[in-house]
Amino acid sequence: MKITKVRLGTISVPLRVPFKTALRSVNSVEDIIVEIHTDTGHIGYGEAPPTGAITGDTTGAILGALNDHIIKTIVGKDVDDFENLLQTLNKCIVHNSSAKAAVDMALYDLYGQLYNIPVYKMLGGGKNKIITDITISVNDPDEMARDTKVAIDRGYDTIKVKVGVNPDLDIARLTAVRAAAGPNTLIRIDANQAWTPKQAVKLLNKMQDKGLDIEFVEQPVKGRDFEGLKYVTERSYVPVMADESVFSVEDAFKIMQMGAADLINIKLMKCGGIYNALKIASAAEVYGVECMLGCMLEAKVSVNAAVHLACAKNIITKIDLDGPVLCSEDPVLGGAVFNEKEITLPNAPGLGIKGIEGIRYFD
Numbered sequence: 001m002k003i004t005k006v007r008l009g010t011i012s013v014p015l016r017v018p019f020k021t022a023l024r025s026v027n028s029v030e031d032i033i034v035e036i037h038t039d040t041g042h043i044g045y046g047e048a049p050p051t052g053a054i055t056g057d058t059t060g061a062i063l064g065a066l067n068d069h070i071i072k073t074i075v076g077k078d079v080d081d082f083e084n085l086l087q088t089l090n091k092c093i094v095h096n097s098s099a100k101a102a103v104d105m106a107l108y109d110l111y112g113q114l115y116n117i118p119v120y121k122m123l124g125g126g127k128n129k130i131i132t133d134i135t136i137s138v139n140d141p142d143e144m145a146r147d148t149k150v151a152i153d154r155g156y157d158t159i160k161v162k163v164g165v166n167p168d169l170d171i172a173r174l175t176a177v178r179a180a181a182g183p184n185t186l187i188r189i190d191a192n193q194a195w196t197p198k199q200a201v202k203l204l205n206k207m208q209d210k211g212l213d214i215e216f217v218e219q220p221v222k223g224r225d226f227e228g229l230k231y232v233t234e235r236s237y238v239p240v241m242a243d244e245s246v247f248s249v250e251d252a253f254k255i256m257q258m259g260a261a262d263l264i265n266i267k268l269m270k271c272g273g274i275y276n277a278l279k280i281a282s283a284a285e286v287y288g289v290e291c292m293l294g295c296m297l298e299a300k301v302s303v304n305a306a307v308h309l310a311c312a313k314n315i316i317t318k319i320d321l322d323g324p325v326l327c328s329e330d331p332v333l334g335g336a337v338f339n340e341k342e343i344t345l346p347n348a349p350g351l352g353i354k355g356i357e358g359i360r361y362f363d
């Protein structure tokens with residue numbers, strides 16, 4: 001199975017409601033689609049969301065990395081030479097994790113198709129069903145309480161609440177959300193780097209004192225402030241998850257060696273795909289640090305790849321793969337079935353994607 005060409009395009013998928021965090025506000029998913037074609041007529045699919053505020057990867061940067069570096073290193077290569085192919089992909093350009101992730105997942109898709117096995121089974125997974133949380137955007141407390149009610153009515157039992165925009169409101173936000181959610185809903189929060197270390201400890205312990213029962217907090221402080229993250233982890237009763245602090249397996253090792261976080265959030269777009277995500281998961285197994293599998297605002301192509309990974313690794317105990325359920329349309333044929341919180345993988349080879357509607361190709 002030789003790679004003959006790579007086609008690039010974009011998809012546009014509207015969101016049900018605008019997505020707001022401490023870092024950005026977005027109305028629709030506008031992602032790059034990668035199709036890797038082979039001499040056997042197979043196609044491997046990948047997706048990369050431009051998230052300049054998080055990864056630094058803009059649409060132009062993703063296209064530049066693909067067109068100027070990645071595509072020419074993989075065209076002509078044999079998919080069966082899988083390990084070498086993945087190492088070549090990772091070595092041909094530094095950073096650019098979103099472009100690499102899109103190609104990495106398309107290669108896993110093809111390798112699974114070559115041997116007629118779903119990717120999650122290829123990775124050793126024994127289950128094909130996971131349960132995701134859903135994100136509540138950061139707004140005024142009343143609006144967040146209303147959004148929480150909608151999420152509960154849609155059947156979610158775990159919600160992820162964005163905080164950190166005007167931190168003075170964060171206690172009021174969580175109080176309103178907890179009141180709307182009732183005592184049986186799991187609430188995790190994400191500050192997206194918005195707090196200072198001291199502010200984080202004060203807010204988190206106040207939430208604890210008020211009995212708001214927070215499962216964990218994601219990235220309370222700046223991503224590169226590992227010392228600040230450790231400061232919070234040591235002083236907060238609420239467990240701390242590293243997200244923007246961990247892009248690579250090297251970051252994960254550093255954070256775990258320092259004891260700077262209790263949990264790690266793995267995202268394909270931060271680490272460059274399944275190949276590197278597996279390394280982070282293995283490192284976390286060694287340290288006994290449980291992981292969440294998260295996503296950016298992504299459509300179903302790349303989130304589907306993350307579902308395969310999540311079904312394969314027991315160290316991934318928390319799932320934040322709500323990209324597709326935040327969208328009002330699904331242009332992807334095949335792949336994981338998203339029935340609100342329940343995500344189920346079909347028994348199809350590779351990543352199981354049969355096609356994507358509405359791709360605007362660049363060629």
Ligand SMILES: [Mg+2]
Pocket residue numbers: 190192218219243244265
């Ligand atoms: Mg996060």
